[in-house]
Amino acid sequence: MAVEYFEAHNFFLQKGGSLPVARLAYRTSGTLSPTGDNAVLIPSWFSGNDEASETYLTGTGRALDPEKYFLIFTNLLGGGRSSSPSNSPAPSEQGRFPTVTYYDNVRLQHALLTQRLGVEHLRLVTGWSMGACQAYQWAAQYPGMVRSAVPIAGSARTASYNKIFLLALRRALTLDPVYADGFYASPPIRGLKAFAAIYAGWGTSEPFFRLGHYERFGAKNHAEFLEYFWEPFYLGHDANNLLTQLKTWELGDISDSPAYDGDYTKALAAITAKLITVPIDKDRYFPPEDAEFAASHIPNGRCATVESTWGHMAPMDPNLKETFDALFHEALS
Amino acid sequence: MAVEYFEAHNFFLQKGGSLPVARLAYRTSGTLSPTGDNAVLIPSWFSGNDEASETYLTGTGRALDPEKYFLIFTNLLGGGRSSSPSNSPAPSEQGRFPTVTYYDNVRLQHALLTQRLGVEHLRLVTGWSMGACQAYQWAAQYPGMVRSAVPIAGSARTASYNKIFLLALRRALTLDPVYADGFYASPPIRGLKAFAAIYAGWGTSEPFFRLGHYERFGAKNHAEFLEYFWEPFYLGHDANNLLTQLKTWELGDISDSPAYDGDYTKALAAITAKLITVPIDKDRYFPPEDAEFAASHIPNGRCATVESTWGHMAPMDPNLKETFDALFHEALS
Structure with a gap:
């Protein structure tokens, strides 16, 4: 199905200001069952979109099969398809686009589900990276609505170390x-290339480079990996959009809401979903320790660390499809 | 003893060009024994100098005791005390300062030792980070002159992953x-602050931040750690000097010389020194695996990995002084 749009008017934002029109770009695959028990929500990751989520996490014959589930792929505010600096009219255009949080994103997605799609319960919410952060956010923000959650390589609260990475990218x-x-007036090419160089050092892992895995991207060395993969990728993105998403990421904290008032363990304890959090052992900014801590405070939580020299990029490793599918099956059962 | 200077005229450089006058800033502590068997060379690290080396690695009562050893502290070309962009006259000033390598640095240090200090043999050459890289370089470049070497958190050849980090800093x-x-005309403050933010994410380790070790620097969080420690540190350095040292680091490779012609294992095999290489388990850019590989190809080599959440910064951890001293004692015995 093609991308569709849901619009909320005078959408007030958690950190102040509002969007006169908040547009949520989404796509669905499959059909909602008569009892409404097969909806799976998959929010997008940093610089990703609905198509990328579909490509890497779902598919016919896989655990998240559109023949069985009603798959809903959403796009982040600032992601370029939903309302973003690159596509918003004044007074929210370009450098004037306001700060948005996971709370805002999930509230808008909730409106889409309940007001348009007729979805009252989520069989599963999953996602990778910022998609995982939104899965945690859903489980804490609408606990009664989420049956299970599988956050992959993300966190319920952005860690100090992670924020240093984000700050370097922003600067x-x-x-x-x-x-x-x-x-x-034209893209800040050199800034985007510096951004790509920083990302290249964090996105995978030290052994990914030592073992020469960049060869799978047609690169002979670190410089070509940067030139062939990371640079074109980030040069294809709008700088303000990237910065808007970075800010959302930086502010990530499921306890930053009236319900929990900054009490992180209280927010984790309020999650009723069957939650399997899936950190990657060599993830450079979402370490297993943070995921273990979160899981240990979630009543029905479990941490299933996956080993991969792809580090944060593990869901892109074709050899791990079965590993992730097994975890989705477990969560859906 | 105060800083002294050794000068070489018409100093030709490995990668081309020359310095009309190559000044090597150094300092000594202690006295050369009559038999000349107690000289210890300690080259400086990236953005460090002779005083920093002395403070962290040596001292009365420590393994590297000036009462027993003739300690020689050298400064890198580009380090701000030796010939550098910041202190060189035309035609080598500022952005025109040429590329210098470890080969050049060690050749100049060799001239200082043999032509001025009367040192024909090194009981030990040690150093941290780029100092460690120079220790490897010495052991491969003048094998007959080096009795033992203890490279701490450095490499004999700069790895692909490490180069990505350096590229991000440069960009x-x-x-x-x-x-x-x-x-x-004035320092590029914002560039240096971005540099500091990138460095802050690589210099220590993920658990250093997760466990809040920045509190030892008077910081309450990652932002204060950056503001109180990393920013003032790099704002105190000249940008061209930093970039000159980065280039030396990037080109690090003990086999890049006529003697080895790029054959890395041949260069390692040629090292006759008793060499104890000391990687830090959580070092983000000089991983133990690279040090283990090097040690396994050095006939008299051994790898002694040190565990520390301080990562690359481990030699700054006061709790590890005895650990490093024990390794120095072993090398000196």
Whole structure:
């Protein structure tokens, strides 16, 4: 099915301001069952979109099979398809786009599900990276609505170390004079290339480079991996969109809501879903320790660490499809 | 003893060009024994100097005791005390300073030792980070002259993954429009702050942040750690000097010389010194695996991995002084 749009008007935001029109781009695959018990929500990751989520996490014959489940793929605010700096009219255009949080994203997705799609219960919410963060957010923000959750390589609260990474990305990108405080006439190419270089060092793992796994991307060395993969990828994105998503990521914290008032363990304890959190052992910014902590405070939580030299990028490793599918099956059962 | 200077004229460089005058800033502590068997060379690390080496690695009552050994502390070319972009006259000033390698640095240090200090044999060469890289370089470049070597958290050849980190630092710093291709009128503050943010994410380790070790630096969180420690540190350095040292680091390879012609295992096999390489288990860019590989190809080599949540910064951890001293004692015995 093609991308569709859900719109909320005068959408007030958690950290202040509002979007006159908040557009949520989404796509569905499969059909909602008569009893409404087969809806699976898959929010997008940083710089990803609904198509990427579908490609890597679902498919006919896989655990998340559109023949069996009603799959809903959403796009982050700031992701380029939903309302974003790159596509919003004044007064929310470019450098004036406001700060949005996971709370805002999930509230908008909730409106889509309940007001348009007729979905009252989620059999599963899953996602990778920022998609995983949204899965945690769903489980804490609408606990009565989420039966199971599988956050892959994400966190319920963004860690200090992770924030240093995000800060480095932000500083490098906004340093490009072409960026012009977000009102650039052409893309800040050099800033995006510096962004790509920083990302390349965090996105996979040390052994990924030592063992030469970049060869699977047609690269002979680190420089070609950067040139052939990371640079074109980030040059294809709008700088303000990336920065909007980074800010959402940085502010990630399921306890930052009136219900929990900053009490992180209280928020984790409020999650009633069967939650299997899936960190990657060599993930450079979402370490297993944080996921273990979260799982240990979630009543029906379990941590299933996956080993991979692909580090944070593990869901892109074709050899791990069965591993992830087994975890989805477990959560869906 | 105060800093002294050794000068070599018309100093030709490995990668081309020359320095009309190559100045090597150094300091000594202790006295050379009549038989000349107690000289210990300690080259400086990235953005470090002779004083920092002395403070962290030596001292009365420690293994490297100036009462017993003739300690020689050298400064890297580009380090700000030896010939550097910041202190060289035309035609080598600022952005015109040439590329220098470990080979060049060690050749100049060799001239200092043999032509001025009367040192024909090194009881030990040690150092941390780029100091460790120079220790490897010494052992391969002048094998007959080095009795033992203890490279701490460094490598004999800069790894692909390490180069990605260096590239990110270079791109961020040179992106600052103030940098002006190396001919800046005032320091590129924003570039240096972006540099500091990238470094903060690599210099220690994930658990250093998760466990809140930044509190030992008076910081309550990652942002204060950056503000109180990393930013002032790098704002105190000259941008061109940092970039010169980065280039030396990037080109690190003991086999890049006429003697080995790029054959890395041949260069390692040629090391006759008793070499104890000391990687840190959580070092983000000099992993134990690279050190183990090197040690396994050095006839008299051994790898002694040290565990520390301080990661690459382990030698700054006061709790590890005895650990390092024990390794120095072993090498000196």
